[in-house]
Amino acid sequence: MIEYILMIVAVLGAIIALIQRDLLKAAILTGISGAAIAFLYQFLLAPDVALTQAIVGTAIVPVFIALAVKKTRSMEED
Amino acid sequence: MIIDSQLASFFTAAALIIIGLYAALFLDNIIKKIIGLAFIGDGANLFIITMGYKAGGIVYIFLPDMTVNWFAQNASYPLPFALVLTSIVIGASTLAVMLALVIVLYKKYGSIKASKILGAKQNQETENSIKGDGL
Numbered sequence: 001m002i003e004y005i006l007m008i009v010a011v012l013g014a015i016i017a018l019i020q021r022d023l024l025k026a027a028i029l030t031g032i033s034g035a036a037i038a039f040l041y042q043f044l045l046a047p048d049v050a051l052t053q054a055i056v057g058t059a060i061v062p063v064f065i066a067l068a069v070k071k072t073r074s075m076e077e078d
Numbered sequence: 079m080i081i082d083s084q085l086a087s088f089f090t091a092a093a094l095i096i097i098g099l100y101a102a103l104f105l106d107n108i109i110k111k112i113i114g115l116a117f118i119g120d121g122a123n124l125f126i127i128t129m130g131y132k133a134g135g136i137v138y139i140f141l142p143d144m145t146v147n148w149f150a151q152n153a154s155y156p157l158p159f160a161l162v163l164t165s166i167v168i169g170a171s172t173l174a175v176m177l178a179l180v181i182v183l184y185k186k187y188g189s190i191k192a193s194k195i196l197g198a199k200q201n202q203e204t205e206n207s208i209k210g211d212g213l
Contacts, residue, residue, distance in 0.1 A: 049159050
């Protein structure tokens, strides 16, 4: 049952991250989607991949995106 | 549940790949295009992991009280997992390179919108060609 909720969270997090206008919020929501995929790997019997995805998808990728947004500009211009 | 978790996981991977393709093709912001490419990578990794999943199986750790035949029948298939482990790290490093290129583009053109950058680049090229014809 939990894996279905995690799948829905992963897909919804991806969709909501891409319709945000604030790019910092998009970075945080990318991290939420990555965390859901990491827990899903644990349920798909791959704990080593889940460990790697938990670090890379939840911490490293949003920090990289947030640094790039800080270097450019935060709001999506019209 | 109506569908089993392996099929649902395949659908999740397909949805992630479709969302990422839409973002990479049709959104105008370059950082959102790159987030879409990261989602395509996540979807591909999830697809490969789901291929190795065995419903009702165990994690592929061989404990002393298991027989080899029972382990081979019940453990999930570990080869795709070892490959995906590498693929995740490579995906993160390529994402870092793409974001660095975005910062370079922003310093050169002053915008992170693809249409503005392409328009400025075409204007520059036409100016250069006109100058070249004049010379």
